[in-house]
Each structure stands twice: as structure tokens, then as C-alpha cells.
Amino acid sequence: MKLLNLLLRHQRLPFAAIILLSLGSAILSVALIAFVNWRMIAVTTPQFGDLLQFFGLLLLLLLCAGAGQVSLHRLGHRFVYGLRLSLARRVLLTDIEQLERLGLPRLLTALSTDLRNLTIAFVYLPELIYGLILSLAAFAYLLWLSPPLFGVTLLWLGMTLLLGGFFVARVNRHIRQLREAEDRLYRDYQALIDGRKELALNRRRGQCLLDEELMVNAEAYRHHVTLADTFNGLAGNWANVMVLGSIGVVFFCASGLGWAEPAIAATFALCVLFLRAPLVASVAALPHLLTARVSLDKIDSLELATEGGEQLPSLAQRHWQRLELRGIEYAYPAAGDEQGFDVGPLDFELRRGELVFVVGGNGSGKSTFARLLTGLQRPGRGQVLLDGKALSEAERPAYRQLFASVFTDFHLFARLLGPEGDAQPESASFWLERLRLQHKVRIEGGRLSDTRFSQGQRKRLALLLALLEERDVLLLDEWAADQDPQFRQLFYRELLPQLKTMGKTVVAITHDDHYFDQADRLLKMDGGRLIELTGAERRRASEDALREIGTVVG
Structure with a gap:
């Protein structure tokens, strides 16, 4: 048997x-x-x-x-x-x-x-x-x-x-x-x-x-x-x-x-x-x-992966300067009465130290773009390149280690980890205060004392965990959506510029178009296609956003 x-x-x-x-x-x-x-x-x-x-x-x-x-x-x-x-x-x-x-x-x-x-x-x-x-x-x-x-x-x-x-x-x-x-x-x-x-x-x-x-x-x-x-x-x-x-x-x-x-x-x-x-x-x-x-x-x-891949291959481009998606495509097959959805082809270049905003309507493919960028989903076609070198399938797990993220469906862990083990208490305390949570939660033995908070506060704690990992790229998927207006302004006007000053590379998916003047580059997802907004298009989008704010206030 x-x-x-x-x-x-x-x-x-x-x-x-x-x-x-x-x-x-x-x-x-x-x-x-x-x-x-x-x-x-x-x-x-x-x-x-x-x-x-x-x-x-x-x-x-x-x-x-x-x-x-x-x-x-x-x-x-x-x-x-x-x-x-x-x-x-x-x-x-x-x-x-x-x-x-x-x-x-x-x-x-x-x-x-x-x-x-x-x-x-x-x-x-x-x-x-x-x-x-x-x-x-x-x-x-x-x-x-x-x-x-x-x-x-x-x-x-x-x-x-x-x-x-x-x-x-x-x-x-x-x-x-x-x-x-x-x-x-x-x-x-x-x-x-x-x-x-x-x-x-x-x-x-x-x-x-x-x-x-x-x-x-x-x-x-x-x-x-x-x-x-x-x-x-x-x-x-x-x-x-x-x-x-x-x-x-x-x-x-x-x-x-x-x-x-x-x-x-x-x-x-x-x-x-x-x-x-x-x-x-x-x-x-x-x-x-x-x-x-x-x-x-x-x-x-279940057809789970076999063991033996625990040791990650090292990436030759550890000090990369340019990350590129070239001709990336991904297809969601039709299911029952629902039609399929195609994302791509996507051509995108991310330079180290950039602050990039990605905007777009619901269902436009923003989250799929984030998963493809971070290597969580395998594209049907196209390549991911680091400094011009195509990423091999064996390097994909190591490539994913370049990213820290807070997705919309994030899981909040209690354990605080740094780049090489436990997080430094001084760094954890600094970011806890910067995120205005020092009076809400304590750090005890390298763990958060509590995680039962509002969704906005839980997202701040998730950002804390992501920052402590000190990865090359920070990806935030509609992170500010559950923040109050005051902290949302602090996030866009103070935290993101601070991260950029520290040399962090940030890709933020957002609906908050009226803050995108903080971004080095603005991209828009529409119908599964990625478009970079520059010049007049970017100004027009900014004016539209401000007009929307005025309409709401009025």
C-alpha cells in the first residue's frame, strides 16, 4: 500500500x-x-x-x-x-x-x-x-x-x-x-x-x-x-x-x-x-x-513544488541600475460566462532610485502589472531584464527577493525581520514613530505586541515590515486608500520624498492622482496596456484631478 x-x-x-x-x-x-x-x-x-x-x-x-x-x-x-x-x-x-x-x-x-x-x-x-x-x-x-x-x-x-x-x-x-x-x-x-x-x-x-x-x-x-x-x-x-x-x-x-x-x-x-x-x-x-x-x-x-529549491541562486546584477519589462504579456482565460482578459504587451523601464506612480481605473490591470513586475506571476510572453541581461527561470526566485511590498490583500506578520535576520530595534522604533504608531503598538522581543487595528493602521504596520526588510524596490498597491486625509498627505508629501532621498526605489499604484506631482514618472494602465504620461498629458491629468477635488469640496 x-x-x-x-x-x-x-x-x-x-x-x-x-x-x-x-x-x-x-x-x-x-x-x-x-x-x-x-x-x-x-x-x-x-x-x-x-x-x-x-x-x-x-x-x-x-x-x-x-x-x-x-x-x-x-x-x-x-x-x-x-x-x-x-x-x-x-x-x-x-x-x-x-x-x-x-x-x-x-x-x-x-x-x-x-x-x-x-x-x-x-x-x-x-x-x-x-x-x-x-x-x-x-x-x-x-x-x-x-x-x-x-x-x-x-x-x-x-x-x-x-x-x-x-x-x-x-x-x-x-x-x-x-x-x-x-x-x-x-x-x-x-x-x-x-x-x-x-x-x-x-x-x-x-x-x-x-x-x-x-x-x-x-x-x-x-x-x-x-x-x-x-x-x-x-x-x-x-x-x-x-x-x-x-x-x-x-x-x-x-x-x-x-x-x-x-x-x-x-x-x-x-x-x-x-x-x-x-x-x-x-x-x-x-x-x-x-x-x-x-x-x-x-x-x-495539489501538485506542489518539489523540495530542493530552498537555496536561492544569486543574481549577478546585485547592484543593478535598470530593471526592464520587455514585451510582457499575461492572459486570464475565460471562465464560464466571464470573458478572458489580456494584459500587455507591457514595455516598462525602472531606474534605481526612481519614484514611479501607476494610475488607472479598477480592472485596468494595475495589480497584474505589480505581480508581473515582482515576479509573482509568470508572463506568457516577454522578458524581464536587469541591466540588459534577461532573467532566467532559475533566477526568478532570487529576483523576487529584490522587492518588498504591501499588496491590497496583504498579510500582516507579527515578527519583524531585517535584511539579515531580526530587525534592528533602533530602525524599528524610528519607522514606528515616523508612521505615528508609537503610542498604538509596542515591539516586544522582535515582534509587534498587537496587530488588531483598523485597516489603515494595519497597512502602516505592513509598510513598517516592508521598510525594515531594506529591499531594493518597494511596491505599494493602493497603500494610501485606507488612510485618513492628514496621514495621506504626510505619506505623499513627506514619507515618499524621504524614501527617495534615502535612495529607495518605489513603485506606487494609486488612485490619488492629485499627489502625482511627487512622482518622477507617471504611468497609466488602461485596458491592460501601460502608457507613460508626460508633458501635456501629465499636466492635463493633474488639472483633471484638481478639478475633481474642487467638485467634491464644493
Whole structure:
């Protein structure tokens, strides 16, 4: 099975040692049965020494079985720990576009539910392995004891497995379907949490979400998990009854048909009873192992990046002076009734130390331009050049490290980082005061004491984090949109000029056209095309912006 294949691939030697311990446990278990048969049942008066030898075998079995199970548990949980870290690393290495295609619910389900399923599977895996090895060892002993009775027993157990396989197949099918329902449930949970304000203001929308989506998916999950548990229960009971039934068949063949001595039949019965518990436990473990297999398939279906790309290649142009987008194109495909949207071809040159504003209406392609510029999206056509040298695909991750950003959908981290590790406290305090947040938040142990503020204040904190990283280029996507008029003026009239004086390169996407006199260059996105406004066009745009302000004030 897939779980065992992974273990063998990554932990071959430890797993082989555990198999040997399990094999030793199985041999000792069969030896106990043989000892009881030959030294306690076959003889008239067992000796006290026989009892001591029996207890000695029991002690050896306890030590061997305990060591095997504990070792397998430790190995399994260490494997899941490694898989958890590996999955997190692969998410970090995966392209933004792929992560967005997958969506947050699928990723969270993989990182939580699927990894939990694997952990649970490793709890039950020792029972399955021990049960299988013990059964093989016991069957070898029974074959040696009486081939005819063994043949009947094997045929009987084969019938048991035949119908049991039908039940297990149904369990597997419903586990796969409930896992699909779980993905949909996570999507509904996300809507329930992220849309809490809208749902509080519109109870009808909340009721529709509950009745028409969440309840439907919860019912689908309940349906499939109930059937999976039902078929699993039937499989367990079927195995239990058939194992007990084999005892009657063995005694009938031995006594009624004269195939073996009563003592041999008694040993068969004792052995079958001994196997009953591990066999039933193995059947009970199957749903958890099937669930783990489905979870592994789900993780594989994410198509995350493979590990091994953690070391970033260095860029030869570390002290670049000119960054260029040449003939860059990007296409959003049509989805359903929605038409596709093409961005480009884009030709853009950014010189080190420039302050560039990008303006344009909603849906004009400004944010896509920002993602293409920062290397977060791969263009369908065109090149990115540093000082005239085209960027290779291998250099793209290192190229992204040139940028610090605050996008509209930013995430605010609490940890403060500088260019080479933790941020300098003096620099953090300086920018905290410059952003007028020194009375709102403290820096404790290199972390922000709180991040629960208004959107405008959160954006200031996000800018703080970006400035502390000291990257070559600072990209701001409509950063000032949530600031009050006073701080917006401070941002455009004081902060941006200060950053320019410090030699920073800033690209700011903005709707605040009336402040673009601060920019070295002004660009406009319109219908997916990038146009630089100069001379009369720039003056006209400035006059239009001032006229709009006067209209609003009037």
C-alpha cells in the first residue's frame, strides 16, 4: 500500500528492523501455542519447570512485541512530522498562481485533516503489520501440524476475505466521497468566517449559506461517513463470526471425518482463537489506512513544488541600475460566462532610485502589472531584464527577493525581520514613530505586541515590515486608500520624498492622482496596456484631478 511504500522509500533500514521485531514476536507467539500443545496438553502431568519456561516465553514476547510497536509508533510519527515540514516547505516554493488555483480550503484541509489522518493511520499500522506477520507464522505452523485441516481453514478464511473485500471496497469508496465533501465544508467554513460582517448585516444571506450550502455538504459528509462506518462494522463482525465458525469446521473435519486427532484439532482451535484478536484489529485498522491513502492522494493532487529549491541562486546584477519589462504579456482565460482578459504587451523601464506612480481605473490591470513586475506571476510572453541581461527561470526566485511590498490583500506578520535576520530595534522604533504608531503598538522581543487595528493602521504596520526588510524596490498597491486625509498627505508629501532621498526605489499604484506631482514618472494602465504620461498629458491629468477635488469640496 502507498503508506508502506513511502515508509520503505524514506525509512528503509528502521522499517526493516521493525519488521524483524514483528517477525520475532510472531514466532514467539506461535512458539507459545506449540509449547502449550506439547508441554502442557500432550503430557499427563506438566512440571513446574514447564510453567517457568512458559513465563519466560511470555516475557520475551512482551519485550519483543513492545519494542516493535513502540518503534513503529515513533517511526510513524517522525515520518508524519517530516511530511508536515516538507508540505509547508513545498507550499513556500509553489508558485502563487498554483496556490490561488487550489484555493485556501484545499490547502488548509491538506495541512490539517490529511496530516491528521496520516497520524491516526500510524497509530493503527502496528496492529495491521503485527496481525499480518502473526497470521503468516501461525499458518506455517498449522500447515506443518495438519495439511488437510490447514487447507479447510485456508478455504474458509478465503471465503471470509472475499466478502470482506466487498465491504472494504465500499468503505474505500465512501471515504473518498466524504473527503471531497470535507473540501467543500472547509470552503463553507471560510465563507462563514471571512464573511462574518456581511452575514451579520444580512441574516437572509447567512441562512442561505447555512441551508443551501453548508447543510448540504454537511449532510453529504454525514451520509458517507455513516456508510463507511457501517460497512466497516459489517466487515469486522463478518471477520469475527467467520473466525469463530472456522473452529466448528475444524472440529467437524477432525472428529466427524477423522482427518486428525482431537489434540491436533484442539491446537487448531487454540491457534485460531489466538489469531482472532489481531485479525479483527487488522480489519478495524483498514478504514484508517484507507483514509490515509486517500489523504496521500489528495496531497499529491495539489501538485506542489518539489523540495530542493530552498537555496536561492544569486543574481549577478546585485547592484543593478535598470530593471526592464520587455514585451510582457499575461492572459486570464475565460471562465464560464466571464470573458478572458489580456494584459500587455507591457514595455516598462525602472531606474534605481526612481519614484514611479501607476494610475488607472479598477480592472485596468494595475495589480497584474505589480505581480508581473515582482515576479509573482509568470508572463506568457516577454522578458524581464536587469541591466540588459534577461532573467532566467532559475533566477526568478532570487529576483523576487529584490522587492518588498504591501499588496491590497496583504498579510500582516507579527515578527519583524531585517535584511539579515531580526530587525534592528533602533530602525524599528524610528519607522514606528515616523508612521505615528508609537503610542498604538509596542515591539516586544522582535515582534509587534498587537496587530488588531483598523485597516489603515494595519497597512502602516505592513509598510513598517516592508521598510525594515531594506529591499531594493518597494511596491505599494493602493497603500494610501485606507488612510485618513492628514496621514495621506504626510505619506505623499513627506514619507515618499524621504524614501527617495534615502535612495529607495518605489513603485506606487494609486488612485490619488492629485499627489502625482511627487512622482518622477507617471504611468497609466488602461485596458491592460501601460502608457507613460508626460508633458501635456501629465499636466492635463493633474488639472483633471484638481478639478475633481474642487467638485467634491464644493
